[in-house]
Amino acid sequence: MELGLSGKVAVFTGPGKGMGPAVTEAFAREGCRLVLAGRDLQALEAVADSARSLGAETIVVPCDVTVASDTQRLAEEALTAFGTIDVLVNMAGGTGPVGKTAWETTQEEFDQIVQLNMTGCFNSMRAMLPGMIERRYGKIVNVGGTFGMRGRAGRMAYSASKWGLRGITKSTAIEAGPYNVNVNCVAPGMVDGPRFRTKVMPGYAKAKGITEDEAIAAHAAEYALRRISTAADVANACLFLSSDVSRQITGIDMPVDGGWAML
Missing domain, CATH: 1.10.1220 (Arc Repressor Mutant)
Structure with missing residues (x-):
């Protein structure tokens, strides 16, 4: 199946770690032009080198997604480099406290993971959407998690942040739909x-x-x-939702978990 992604400009937040390199390299193989954004520049440069070796034009932009001015600058630098933004894949995120009950979780721990997993996606979407709306074209893929679809003991804060991301995704999909912008969520299980x-x-x-x-x-x-699941499984889901093959799909949660969240 031809995905038609060759030449598209794809912006990635948090591509330097975890499943990020595999997802980014999958887009490089499809012929996309890439913008890699995050705080760990050493990790980003390593992914950028790999993408370039696959033939992808790639730039790296320092960015803290929890800072709105950073994401606005990210959008501006992407437009300066490539003239347009076709795809946004939000992978920047964290795990939050592990093994703590709701009553053991501190307010600081809760606020920190909500800020990263929810506000970070909101900031980057808010920065990219005006250009997509003006062009009447765009694909946004937010990487959530299956603990945001089923609760998990000891992971309340993380679960809450990913559950909230689903609401951000669905509401924005409704709002951006009339402008031919698709907004979806990929929810990996254990990878x-x-x-x-x-x-x-x-x-x-x-x-x-x-x-x-x-x-x-x-x-x-x-x-x-x-x-x-493997990182390649997640990458394939992101590719599908970033392509016009999925033109009639928006506002969904796509679990990539071998069948856990939906059972």
Whole structure:
């Protein structure tokens, strides 16, 4: 299937870590021109080098998405470099407190993750949308999480922030729809990778008194497809929702979790 993304300008927030490099490189392979934004410039430059090696024109812009003036400057630099913004993929985010109940979570912890996961997406969308609306074209993909579709003990603050992002996505989809702008949310479940293997699973295994291999198998057993998602799975969902192949899809939550959130 031809996605028709070649030559499109795609802006990414938070592409330097986690699943970010895999998602970014997938767009590079499709022939997109890329704008990479985040706080860790060393990580961003590494992803940019990889994208360029795949033939993608790529620029890096320092940006803290929780600061509205930073996201406004991001939009301006993207337009200066490429003349337009076709796609925005919001990946910048955090995990918040892990293993804390609602009553153990501090206000500072709660405010911090809501600021990053909700306000950060709001700021970048607010900066990019005027140009998309003027051109009557745009694709926005917010990367949420399945804990924002089903509650999870010990992850209240994170769950709340991702649940809120769904509301931001759906309301903006309604508002931007008349201008031919699609706004959707990709909700990854547990994604295999360095963090999953070196942080999440060792902690889970220790808490349960089992081996790490048993911990991975236990997680996989929760999913209908009996396997853990990969960063490539998430990248493919982002590509689909950023293309005109999905022209009639807006305001949705797309779980990429092997069948957990919707069961």
